Amino acid sequence: MMARLWRAGPxxxxxxxxxxxxxxxAPTTPVAAAPDLARAADSIAAARRDSAAAAARADSLxxxxxxxxxxxxxxxxxxQVSADTAPKGAPAGLAAADSALLAEPIHFDYDRADIGATxxxxxxxxxxxxxxxxxxxxxxAGNCDERGSTEYNLALGERRAAAAKRYLAAHGVAATRVExxxxxKEHPLDPGHSEGAWAKNRRDDFVVTKGAR
Amino acid sequence: MRRGWLVAVAMLAPAxxxxxxxxxxxxxxVRVGITYTPGTRPSVAVLPVATASLDSVRAILLxxxxxxxxxxxLLPPPTVAMQGGAPNYxxxxxxxxxxxxxxxxxxxxxxxxxxxLHDVRAGSVxxxxxxxxxxxxxxxxxxxxxxxxxxxxWATGTPGVAATAILFVSDGRLWRVDPxxxxxxxxxxxxxxxLSPAWSPDGRTVAYxxxxxxxxxxxxxxxxxxxxxVVPGTEYGVNITPEFSPDGxxxxxxxxxxxxxxxxxxxxxxxxxxxxxxxxxxxxxxSPTWSPDGQRLAFVSSRPGSPQLYVMSADGSGQEALARxxxxxxxxxxxxxWSPDGQxxxxxxxxxxxxxxxxxxxxTRAVRQITGEGRNEDPTWAPDGRHLAFASTxxxxxxxxxxxxxTGRMRPLAATGGARLxxxxxxxxxxTEAR
Numbered sequence: 001m002m003a004r005l006w007r008a009g010p011x012x013x014x015x016x017x018x019x020x021x022x023x024x025x026a027p028t029t030p031v032a033a034a035p036d037l038a039r040a041a042d043s044i045a046a047a048r049r050d051s052a053a054a055a056a057r058a059d060s061l062x063x064x065x066x067x068x069x070x071x072x073x074x075x076x077x078x079x080q081v082s083a084d085t086a087p088k089g090a091p092a093g094l095a096a097a098d099s100a101l102l103a104e105p106i107h108f109d110y111d112r113a114d115i116g117a118t119x120x121x122x123x124x125x126x127x128x129x130x131x132x133x134x135x136x137x138x139x140x141a142g143n144c145d146e147r148g149s150t151e152y153n154l155a156l157g158e159r160r161a162a163a164a165k166r167y168l169a170a171h172g173v174a175a176t177r178v179e180x181x182x183x184x185k186e187h188p189l190d191p192g193h194s195e196g197a198w199a200k201n202r203r204d205d206f207v208v209t210k211g212a213r
Numbered sequence: 214m215r216r217g218w219l220v221a222v223a224m225l226a227p228a229x230x231x232x233x234x235x236x237x238x239x240x241x242x243v244r245v246g247i248t249y250t251p252g253t254r255p256s257v258a259v260l261p262v263a264t265a266s267l268d269s270v271r272a273i274l275l276x277x278x279x280x281x282x283x284x285x286x287l288l289p290p291p292t293v294a295m296q297g298g299a300p301n302y303x304x305x306x307x308x309x310x311x312x313x314x315x316x317x318x319x320x321x322x323x324x325x326x327x328x329x330l331h332d333v334r335a336g337s338v339x340x341x342x343x344x345x346x347x348x349x350x351x352x353x354x355x356x357x358x359x360x361x362x363x364x365x366x367w368a369t370g371t372p373g374v375a376a377t378a379i380l381f382v383s384d385g386r387l388w389r390v391d392p393x394x395x396x397x398x399x400x401x402x403x404x405x406x407x408l409s410p411a412w413s414p415d416g417r418t419v420a421y422x423x424x425x426x427x428x429x430x431x432x433x434x435x436x437x438x439x440x441x442x443v444v445p446g447t448e449y450g451v452n453i454t455p456e457f458s459p460d461g462x463x464x465x466x467x468x469x470x471x472x473x474x475x476x477x478x479x480x481x482x483x484x485x486x487x488x489x490x491x492x493x494x495x496x497x498x499x500s501p502t503w504s505p506d507g508q509r510l511a512f513v514s515s516r517p518g519s520p521q522l523y524v525m526s527a528d529g530s531g532q533e534a535l536a537r538x539x540x541x542x543x544x545x546x547x548x549x550x551w552s553p554d555g556q557x558x559x560x561x562x563x564x565x566x567x568x569x570x571x572x573x574x575x576x577t578r579a580v581r582q583i584t585g586e587g588r589n590e591d592p593t594w595a596p597d598g599r600h601l602a603f604a605s606t607x608x609x610x611x612x613x614x615x616x617x618x619x620t621g622r623m624r625p626l627a628a629t630g631g632a633r634l635x636x637x638x639x640x641x642x643x644x645t646e647a648r
Contacts, residue, residue: 071448074428078403078443111519111545113495147566149547149590150634151409151453152513152520154422154429155467155474155497158451162471180471182429182451186385186406 094136094212098129102138105203106164111148113159115167123164126206127171135211137177140164143205144185145198157182164204179209254620255311255368256285258333260294262316267326270316270346270357276393277361277375278314280624282600282617283368302336312339314364323348328360330367340367351396358391362640374595374640379602379626380410380419381613381635387421392595392602392615392637394627403432403441410636413457419636420444420455420464431455431466433481444479446487454500457481458527459507465490467499476501476512478527490529500548503527505555511535513547520545522560522573536560536573536580546571548591552598559583559592559601570603572618583616591633596640602626604633 094102104126106119115123130136142157142164161180169175190197259275262268279286293304300313310333318326329341342363347353358375365373378389378396385406390397404423411420416436423432431444431452444452450470457464462482467474474497480486491498496515503510507527514523514532521543522535535558536546544563551558556575561568568590570583583589587607594601595615605614613626613635 070427074425074430074448075443077425077427078423078430078432078441080403147563148520148545149500149561149568151467151500152497152515152545152547154408154451154453155469155499155515158469158474159495159497162473165471182469186424 094133094208098133099208099212101125102129102136102206102208105205107199108160108202108204110145110198110202111156113142113156113163115163120167123167124171127168127173130168130173130177133211136208137179137210139179139181139207139209141187141205141207142180142182143187143189143201143203145201146185146188146193147198148185150184150186154182154184157184160202160204164206254283254285256287256309257312257314257368258287258289258294258305258308258310260289260300260313260315260331261291263298264319266320266322267316267318270322270326270353273354273357273393274314274316274361274364277358277373278364280375280393280615281361281365281373282620282622283365283373284312300331300333302331302333305333312368318346322346322353328364330364340364354391354395358393371597372640374597374600374637377596377638377640379593379613379635379637380412381604381632382406382408382410383629383632385424387419388629388632390613390626392600392626394625397627397629400436401439402434409454409634411455411457412636412638414459414461414639416638418457420457420466422451422453422455429453431464433464445485446477446479456502458503459505465501465503465510467497467501469497469499473497474499476510476529488529490525491532498523502549502551502558504551505553511549511551511558513549519543520547522546522549522558535578537578544568550593552594553596554598557598559594561590561592561603570601570616572601583618589614591635593635593637595637600637602635602637604635 104122106115106122140161142159142161144153144157148156158180161182165175165178165180168178188201189203190200257278259271259278262271275286275288278284287308287310289305289308289310293301293308295301296304300315305313313331313333315329315331316326317329318324323346325343325345327341327343330339331337332339342360344356344360347356355376361375362373365371374392377392379392380387380389380400387400387402387407387410388397389400402421402423404425406424408422419434419436421432421434423430428448429451431447432441433444434441444464444466447468450468451474453467453469455464455466462480464479464481466477466479468477473493473495475493476490476498478488478490490510491514493516498512498514500513501510502512509524510527511522511524513520517538517540521538523532524535525532538546544566546560546562549558549560558573558575560571560573562571564582568588569585570589570592571580572583573580583601584605587605588611589603589605589607592601592603599619600615600617602613602615604611607614608625610630611632612630613632614623615626616623
């Protein structure tokens with residue numbers, strides 16, 4: 001934690017210089033022949049430009065680094081035979097009601113990935129929780145019933161998760177806070193073969209991945 | 214275990230090829246005995262062996278010839294089949310036998326044997342092969358499978374498919390099994406589940422989807438060493454249905470992310486250069502399968518509202534519907550695989566909500582339903598282009614079955630329950646090791 005704060009330090013300073021400070025007020029009285037002041041203003045502007053560029057650079061580097069680390073971890077886990085693990089249980093630090101609301105799945109019609117009115121209202125409530133807890137990040141997992149091929153259902157599950165992400169993004173949740181995954185028909189909630197079971201299994205699950213404490 | 218078995222085959226194969234060269238040449242332009250016509254199969258007798266230690270060899274050979282679905286296989290009693298240690302041609306002829314296979318040798322497994330194909334009516338040896346059999350285990354079975362394939366080639370002009378293997382998924386793990394149901398073994402792979410296994414044309418590499426923490430990458434795994442690499446760019450999103458081009462240089466697959474699932478090509482030979490072939494808008498394109506000439510790809514697209522079969526050039530141009538379908542009436546069509554002879558595509562389509570195996574004839578674009586009992590999915594072609602393996606619940610539990618398209622014969626493959634997503638190896642799996 002300390003290390004992370006320490007590393008974040010310079011970026012915060014740059015940002016403070018570049019953005020947080022209101023622009024220096026323009027001198028109300030033109031100061032004629034004040035080369036010192038003009039030079040000083042120039043160098044401040046230059047410093048601002050530099051620091052803004054540095055912050056942007058740091059930001060994109062951090063993003064690239066995050067992606068690289070993730071790709072590395074995927075490549076690493078391929079080297080060993082491993083089981084998929086998803087974080088389980090209510091995240092601490094988030095009110096139980098909010099946490100339950102976030103975890104509520106939404107459901108889909110057969111072979112469809114569009115979100116119905118009831119589920120839209122449900123997603124709206126998630127949007128409110130996500131807006132109130134700006135550091136929360138979530139993963140949406142798309143799931144299918146057992147009908148249709150293993151492989152087509154993986155594509156369909158991806159589409160279902162993406163539909164929910166698009167909805168959240170359209171309602172103000174930053175896309176970077178939402179990752180999606182498809183489980184296809186690999187993780188049925190109900191192993192039955194009835195329409196009742198299938199209806200339960202055609203769903204998006206929501207898991208908090210970060211920022212709960 | 215696995216590696217030892219491959220090496221043993223590798224040692225055997227050159228010997229087998231040499232001894233075949235020493236076979237007296239068959240008369241040019243003359244095919245003795247048999248012309249295959251559907252419904253009328255030659256009958257082949259597998260002759261009794263002189264030593265009990267060769268019984269297991271005879272049993273494997275017998276089963277392979279039977280499973281080739283090209284013969285009526287007979288097991289004549291020694292009193293009828295043999296006379297003075299040699300085939301009794303008049304006795305065999307009286308049984309209606311066209312051909313007879315003999316395994317001659319004093320030593321049994323581990324020793325030298327001579328495998329002979331007798332033309333019963335001509336009263337002579339038509340082909341033979343001298344080889345040293347491995348002492349036992351997987352190596353012996355693999356060697357006998359090769360012999361069986363050779364016997365099928367002698368008799369029919371095209372080799373059998375006994376010396377191949379089928380990869381499949383069960384309980385989320387990857388398995389291999391021989392087409393006679395023996396040699397079942399787990400293939401340690403990344404991820405759980407591991408899905409969509411696909412063979413490289415040389416039989417050395419398998420590509421598959423691995424469910425690992427944080428991703429659904431495509432993995433290329435060397436079957437002998439177990440070493441793995443992730444296809445670049447598949448660390449993200451869902452990556453499914455890989456298939457090697459016939460020359461093994463490219464990998465077609467489907468990559469899905471927030472913008473939908475589409476077909477891509479990866480240059481395996483140059484380890485680079487991912488090309489996108491389809492652009493879906495809120496629909497999916499997946500399950501690419503190569504024509505044997507590498508010029509075209511059939512694939513599944515849900516652009517008409519539900520998944521159906523499409524085809525395109527290997528550069529992504531000229532996309533069109535492949536199998537006729539009626540909007541809203543024809544069930545989902547999935548899992549296409551182009552036949553080795555290039556003339557047909559096997560796939561499964563839902564009929565009344567239940568998947569059934571179909572074969573599409575490319576010349577006429579007519580489809581033929583192959584199965585009707587239980588749920589039948591994910592057909593994969595044997596290299597002979599006449600057998601299909603598929604997952605079926607017809608026996609009560611889902612397991613792998615094999616159908617011979619010529620005779621319609623179906624048999625369960627003794628394999629673990631819950632089996633799905635079979636991939637039949639190329640024939641060259643075992644031959645490449647010999648080069």
